[in-house]
Amino acid sequence: MRRKNLAAVALVCGITCVGGLASAGAAHAAPEPAPTVSAPAAPGAPEGEAAEGQAATPSPLEEARKKIEKLYHRASVATDAYNAAEEKAERQSKEVARLNRAITRGQDRLELLRHQAGATAREQYRSGGIPDGAQFLLSDDPRLFLDNANRFQRGQHAAKSLISQLRTTQEQLEEDQAAAAAEYKTLERHRTARAKAKKEIKKQIKAAEELESRLAAEELERLRKLEKEAQRRAQSAWVDSGILDAIDGKASAAGKKALAYAVDQMGKPYSWGAEGPDSYDCSGLTSQAWAAAGVAIPRTSQEQWRQLERVPIREMRPGDLIIYHDDASHVGMYVGDGTIVHAPRPGRHITLAGAGTMTILGVVRPDA
Incomplete structure (x- = not known):
């Protein structure tokens, strides 16, 4: 083949x-006309045409041809609409899936951070509300004070970082959830448009085929x-x-x-x-x-x-x-x-x- x-x-x-x-030589400028049907042909031409200078009277079969052509053209327009909706729906589906994966990761991370925050809170409760690092700083031993000063600062930084991460993760999770909801609504619109276009395609093709079947x-x-x-x-x-x-x-x-x-x-x-x-x-x-x-x-x-x-x-x-x-x-x-x-x-x-x-x-x- x-x-x-x-x-x-x-x-x-x-x-x-x-x-x-081949004999035209170098290319030269020429008009760019839209294709048009030429003037009616002389006697003996296909039905639906008339002699030059006479108005053409389309035959029933020529009218049927034009109607069938119009129906298939409408089906073609609907097909383009279907293809566009299909492409958008596919792209939207991938975006929804991506956001859902991001939401799952965000939920897992939020759960881990909450667990860490809970552990920190429980430790503070057991120590009377004063972290171990702070207790070390209260020691009368100067060496213990100096040895644990940096540790206490790092602990404070870690606590602040934990709170910041919790807040950031929660905000990102809420943004992803809102985006996923919006994307899903858009996806549903594309699916509805696709279904509508599919129905229109079948309608126009069926009408054309029924018209042809009567011939x-x-x-x-x-x-x-x-x-x-x-x-x-x-x-x-x-x-x-x-x-x-x-x-x-x-x-x-x-x-x-x-x-x-x-x-x-x-x-x-x-x-x-x-x-x-x-x-x-x-x-x-x-x-x-x-x-x-x-x-x-x-x-x-x-x-x-x-x-x-x-x-x-x-x-x-x-x-x-x-x-x-x-x-x-x-x-x-x-x-x-x-x-x-x-x-x-x-x-x-x-x-x-x-x-x-x-x-x-x-x-x-x-x-x-």
Whole structure:
């Protein structure tokens, strides 16, 4: 599988050497348009399109395609919310566990100090309230006085230190207990958000699957053709803008490793919330690919967009991440020659696709 996938990428990148990009010469500035669907096609084009100059009247099947696409997009947004809540809950769980360990240590230390303080109090009681060191100081023997003066001072210092340690330990214990309670409340909020997002994901996916299930086998095949045609038109509009003439970046060493990992996952199914090794969602694939290259990046596409360094589209290179849609709900890894590898959506498998088949929000570079 790995050789087959790498060969596929080699074929895609090979187009650069034999096609129009090779003859383009030095890179030049080009616009960075968001992908848009081209004008309606002439008669004979897929259903839902009209001749040039005529208003397109979407067919029921085209309307169904758009509705299904919207439902899966909502599921993708909910998946990002789920992944973010999951990541925060995991981080919060570790913090709660750390604080609980600190509380246990504090309680043990407080118990020991209280035992020591009790022993000191009992000793003072037995000696009539006057410590042994003080009794030595009251001796008529000058040598005993001098020999025990330092011992008495050390005893006083030890008693003060014991009281100080008791107070400090008690205060720290109370702080840790309050922090643990606050962290636990935050953890519960993240768990609630995660459960809510999970419910939303299942709701949107179920609605999309029910809509698809009402279509006959022949209609499903036509639906897939409509999807491919919409993607082809969007990609063509993006490529026709001339943007590829300006993109000639070379992958970094880490980028090559990340790309090799991502390509090696081709054919594996999309599964929301998954980070491999058997299935992935879109950001699960990109985060694990870069982890394999030794670079830790955020788990979700929205955080990847927010935290990673952004680069202009014309400066992107293989291994960079392309973030899609206004809400940054999807991500793919740039392969080269206008192509990405990505985990599309439920019911699909990791595959190569045109970089311009969806609305591009921007590009980020994990190893900037």
